[in-house]
Amino acid sequence: MALQKYPIGIQTFEKIRTGNYLYIDKTQFIQYMMEEGLNYVFLSRPRRFGKSLFTSTLKAYFEGRRELFKGLALDKWEKDWIKHPVLHFDLSTAKHNTKEELMAELSMKLAGYEEIYGKESIEITLNQRLAGIIKRAYEKSRQRVVVLIDEYDAPLLDVSHNDDNLEQMRLLMRNFYSPLKTCDPYLHFVYITGITKFSQLSIFSELNNLANIGSTERYAAICGITQDELEMQMSEHIDYFAQCTGDTRENVLSELKRHYDGYHFTWPSPDIYNPFSLMNSFWAQKYESYWFASGTPTYLIRMLRKYNAQPSELVDKTVGSRSFDAPIEMGTNYLPLLYQSGYLTIKDGDRKFDEYTLGIPNQEVRIGLMNALLPYYLQLSGNDITDITLELSNLLRKEDIDGALRVLQKFLATVPYCDNANSEGHWQQVMYIIFSLIGARLDVEVRTATGRVDMVLYGKGKIYLFELRLYQGARAAIGQIDRKGYSERFALDSRPVVKVGFTFDHERRTLKEWCIE
Template sequence: MARKLYPLSIQTFERIRIENRFYVDKTEYIYNMVHTDSACVFLSRPRRFGKSLLVSTLQSYFEGRKELFKGLAMEKLEKEWTEYPVLCFDLSGGKHQEEDQLNRYLDYILKENERRFGIECDAVDANVRLANLISSVYNKTGKQVVVLIDEYDAPLLDVAHQDERLESLRYIMRNFYSPLKQCEPMLRFVFLTGITKFSQLSIFSELNNITNISMDEAYAGICGITKEELLTQMSDDIDRLAAKMSITREEAILQLTDNYDGYHFTYPSPDIFNPYSLLNCFSKEKIGAYWFGSGTPTFLIEMMRKFGTTPIEIGTREMADVSDFDAPTETMESIVPLLYQSGYITIKGYDEETNLYELGIPNKEIRIGLFKSLLPNYLLRSSQKGKVAIAQMSVLIKKGDIDGALRLLQTFLETVPYCDNTHYEGHYQQMLYIIFALLTDYRIIVEQRTAKGRTDITLETHDHVFIMELKFDKSANEALEQIEAKRYADAFALSGKKVVKVGIAFSVKDERNITEWIIR
């Protein structure tokens, strides 16, 4: 079978269809969305999850480009194919800008739309320009207007942690969006995408009729690639990858699942794979960290610092109320909403009695990428040495040699300086957690609940369970005694795996390193 042409870095529906590139059919979702009671819809999804392609598909649909939908679900569903004038605004070009730059960018995207419809406007203010554009197009065509806004929040994300700059840029964007309410009679459909929610923007504070479908079960699979879509529409891709990697089809599916699956944007929800990573993996025929490697989450790291969020907090599953997912960025009381909206944690379960959602890191690509980006906060100049040491530790642990792994870690920590002159346990506990979390192919749990307490770190391989207790400025024997006294190992008695208890002593005051350990 001929190899597919993948739409890597292509987000235009028209081009994908004309060039016969691979397209996962999402047009049934689009048909359902535009034939509902709401004429103003908002969708939140992480970056590179297909939002821009969705906007482009909507544009082709509303422009009546029937020929582009041949063979897709829309061809059978839509009977009328009414053509509407479509205004498109891509705000992704407004990132990393000061006030003057942002105003000039808004001028640019308004001019582009005015040019398309032959509209002239002498007004300077963006809100007047947008209102004039909508009304002029409406009067000129005699049809209601469709407005598509992609990445509405892009100009604000990078300054979310800077209150003063956020306020000034938010004012500009609020001014720009304000006509959408007053022009409502002239609008057929308004669709906005973004990552997070900013309060005091007119689309949320003034458009009280906006429908947020981000957590609607009916649209759970509107972006991303579902497990069913992978196994059916991409079946031959799986076989090709398996052959390239010299593994079975089942092993290939397992690796794809471990690395790229795990996203759920509501509950219940189908398993969602990261589309960017999946397509890149099939194109390059190699498992890699494609999504995380495509952009450093600078704004996220800054917000984590602002909230004092620790790696253990991110790596530990926690419960959240449904209101937490929709919390405005400026009024967040924790980093949880932004982590969820940005795709670094996702829904892992739901408790009907409490109406609470369980949140956790989606997959190995995110876990390793996120913790690698956090490690420099705890160690200086550790990147290359750290990668080598962690890879070597991983091999030793796979063989069951925890003693050799700890010796390697001790040697590594002797060779690298720490970021600050920190002398408190929490700093080193977070550092050790990150290092263990970066060990590949293993399940790591921090403070796992057992019948009589919580273990510090539990590391589970295919045939071993390592129960580790850390003691700071105390003895390794005290750590081991706690494991025994609280019978932590009982929780794994039925696992069928060899249980290894490890008491570890860490000196904070003097060596600032692991000083001893006892293995039983």
């Protein structure tokens, strides 16, 4: 079967369209922008979600390259194909820089356009040079200029946890972007992308007409792949995946959905698949964690530690939009960064009352995020726990909870010393991470009419109530479950309830004993 190639790592529209690569048509969103008369546009989406490819698509459109759009939605709508001068700045090359290095990087980018449009001797600062380029590009072409800024926040994210460094970088970038306001008469269209939101006041000085399309329903599917796009534009690829793996089409779709679907960047919204992971899965014909394998940003882990984020808190959290859809430098918790970076997403919402439920999008993100957090609780890496998770998964499928606890006891006894090990909360989070890594459904601090159950594990055939004790025996933990009547909370569930009391040995730092009823 002759299928189009998968554009893994390719972010150039021209290369995809001329190289027989699979392209999911997103050009209708350019039509929407033009119909609405948008001139200044901002889009935030997680890394590797197609922001750069869409920016490249805009570049080709404004350069009047109609031949690249043959057969696409935009070609049926656009009639004029006017060629504009386009200034395209990719700030992803400015990561991990000092202030001086960032200035040199920006200077080099400007120098490339100065070779085309010239430079006046009085233009010294970065903003003066950018303003001069815009004006001369307009004068030379007699067409207003298009400015595309991709990954605008790349220089800022790695210092987002450090207020002093962030302020220096923020002021530098605000100065660089200032001509986007003063050169308005010469500008036709400005498009800015990033992972996160920094406040317009702090970065885009006085640019108060910036349309944030990322949180609007009409542009919900501008990046990523919807279920309809998957089944209609990739139908042959699904069948080929099933054929090569000896599986059914229905099972392939189910596994792809479980691993890579579930993103919502506004509400309501269609389900959005991670395009990077989806394309890699089709290419490799395996369900693996491709997005996380491409790198977990260090700024994410730093911010989670800064705000002391607990893994169990990242599930089904109901908050108002200001708590998560806000500039990250104005945030008081980890929610804005986790949401905007794609580690949490909207699961449900009520716009009328401004209430939204956030949760982890899918299996890939859950496993990757727990692996990233694991070293904070135990001094080991995700690779160190692979064997134990496989063994635990097999035992839980058999509903052998005693065997699973024996495996955990043996494993935890081999883990090096770590801080905070003398608290029940620490071990509660350790258990949550380990069970989450095997895909188990586990909740902590589950409310009942008379108290809170430490942990609830939902198996296929049974519900397990875990009560943890650090200094008392396992029988005392069972007594707590009975005394508080925790089992009554699950009386309407057809599955039988199993009570599990266990205690930790705070000296050996492992499970000491347990009791199952």
